[in-house]
Amino acid sequence: MLKMMLTCCKVYISESRNRSALESIEQAAKLFPRAPIINKFEDVAYNRVGFTLVSELAPAPSSEPCHLKSAVSAMVKAAFDNIDFEMHCGTHPRLGIVDHICCHPLADASLDQAAESARLLAGDVGSNLQVPVFLYGAAHEEGRPLDSIRRALGYFKPNSSANQWVGGPKSNLLTLNPDSGPSQVSSSKGVVVIGATKWVDNYNVPLLSSNINAVRRIAKRVSGRGGGLPTIQAMALEHGEGVIEVACNLLDPIRIGGDRVQQEVESLAREEGIPVGKGYFTDFSQEEIIQSYLKLDPLD
Structure with a gap:
């Protein structure tokens, strides 16, 4: 083949x-x-x-x-x-x-x-x-x-x-x-x-809060660097009025994916009394990218 x-x-x-x-x-x-x-x-x-x-x-x-x-x-x-x-x-x-x-x-x-x-x-x-x-x-x-x-x-x-x-x-x-x-x-x-x-996936979870310090605590506890999920990097970033995101790099998404990150953020946010929205990926999965590429005509 x-x-x-x-x-x-x-x-x-x-x-x-x-x-x-x-x-x-x-x-x-x-x-x-x-x-x-x-x-x-x-x-x-x-x-x-x-x-x-x-x-x-x-x-x-x-x-x-x-x-x-x-x-x-x-x-x-x-x-x-x-x-x-x-x-x-x-x-x-x-x-x-x-x-x-x-x-x-x-x-x-x-x-x-x-x-x-x-x-x-x-x-x-x-x-x-x-x-x-x-x-x-x-x-x-x-x-x-x-x-x-x-x-x-x-x-x-x-x-x-x-x-x-x-x-x-x-x-x-x-x-x-x-x-x-x-x-x-x-x-x-x-x-x-x-x-x-x-391959790295990027997954962002919105928290309905203006308390940047609280969301930073959550981001730190989610990340492997802070003793949280291994292969996860996370930081807190303001994303419009009243929303702060926990923006994550998933360094091994097969091992720990977006669903697991979502669960962890929700669990930690409950301790802080902060509502959590549904997270999202900022790109296609690698399989979707391959399929999208194969469907294209390079001469178009």
Whole structure:
């Protein structure tokens, strides 16, 4: 049986309100139909959008260009051309206009192949677009985790009142050396973090409360880091008036999925006397993404 080797790339951009900018970013990707956008998830409260692209890997050895790298690089350039990081405002943390790019292997592809795609992309973005790029996960030679980069660069600390993130960095000096690109950061662009990992689901649970400290306690107790569910990362983020979400990364969704996270949040929220809404995923499952890709005609 012929193996199917696919790489998925999720691109998170710090903008969801500028329609013309988002259209320009999508048009840039459409120039590379063999790496189509499978899903787009917009969140106005967070002022953030996530794009999911998929492409088939050419059998090795091959001189065929990497369509996924080309499509994502074009999207990043379009984002830089149309969005000013200093004008950004939202309740989701971020480090740059293009805040985060993650590559995942799908079907018969390996994590090493996804990591190579991430490294190629990082080199392209850093060198050609002159922005500091940090690698994590399998794309980094020491397997550096994503949250360690974010902690070092101040990702988890709001830089404005009411738990808002506004504008760009106040200093152009970096506390970490980038893996690609310049060693100084532009306040209009920020930095880009690119990595490769096994599949990760994102699941957010809304709590009907304005008590950020109480929801932070819940998020900490849910997360593996806080002694809660292993393979779960969680943080509390304001999501509109009277709603705070426990936003979760499910690092091993087969082992611990959204239903288990929902139950745990509901249990902990009862102790705080806080009503809980139904959680939601911010993307398709990996099986749904594969099926959506296979249904597309790459020449459309």
